[in-house]
Amino acid sequence: MSTSRIDEVILSITDDINRSPQADVTTYRRLxxxxxxxxxxxxxxxxxxxxxxxxxxxxxxxxxxxAGCGAGRLLDLLGAAYPKAHVRGVDLSKEMVQLAxxxxxxxxxxxxxxxxxxxxxxEYDIVAGFNLLPHFDEVATERFFRHAASILDNEGTxxxxxxxxxxxx
Numbered sequence: 001m002s003t004s005r006i007d008e009v010i011l012s013i014t015d016d017i018n019r020s021p022q023a024d025v026t027t028y029r030r031l032x033x034x035x036x037x038x039x040x041x042x043x044x045x046x047x048x049x050x051x052x053x054x055x056x057x058x059x060x061x062x063x064x065x066x067a068g069c070g071a072g073r074l075l076d077l078l079g080a081a082y083p084k085a086h087v088r089g090v091d092l093s094k095e096m097v098q099l100a101x102x103x104x105x106x107x108x109x110x111x112x113x114x115x116x117x118x119x120x121x122x123e124y125d126i127v128a129g130f131n132l133l134p135h136f137d138e139v140a141t142e143r144f145f146r147h148a149a150s151i152l153d154n155e156g157t158x159x160x161x162x163x164x165x166x167x168x169x
């Protein structure tokens with residue numbers, strides 16, 4: 001992708017954000033073509049995978065749900081590191097889900113769905129939400145915690161991070 005095209009995408013993203021704080025899905029749709037270029041080194045996916053490993057049951061066959069999986073970097077790491085685990089990612093953006101599907105292609109223990117995390121049911125050993133909470137308002141954050149608790153098994157763990165937008169734009 002040319003530098004001018006990248007600049008064009010970044011400007012359209014900035015315009016979306018400036019127009020509406022609720023523009024996240026539109027933002028990510030437009031961000032998808034350059035997501036890895038812009039953020040590939042911004043997040044420590046290895047560290048995120050380590051947090052999940054530390055909280056995983058003492059069994060190779062555990063289940064993980066990543067809410068807001070984006071381009072699927074963490075899914076890819078987890079699927080390769082834990083071939084007996086069931087790793088599932090969900091995201092609202094069809095463009096991000098396609099990137100994730102392309103990234104995890106061939107990993108039979110990983111799947112990705114374009115859906116809202118609040119529509120997921122089942123039971124998971126771990127529910128992960130990295131880089132997710134800054135996209136939620138207070139009501140959605142509380143709803144996320146309640147829903148995550150409802151789909152965790154009895155010994156399950158919620159693993160998440162929090163970045164305060166005031167000092168981490």
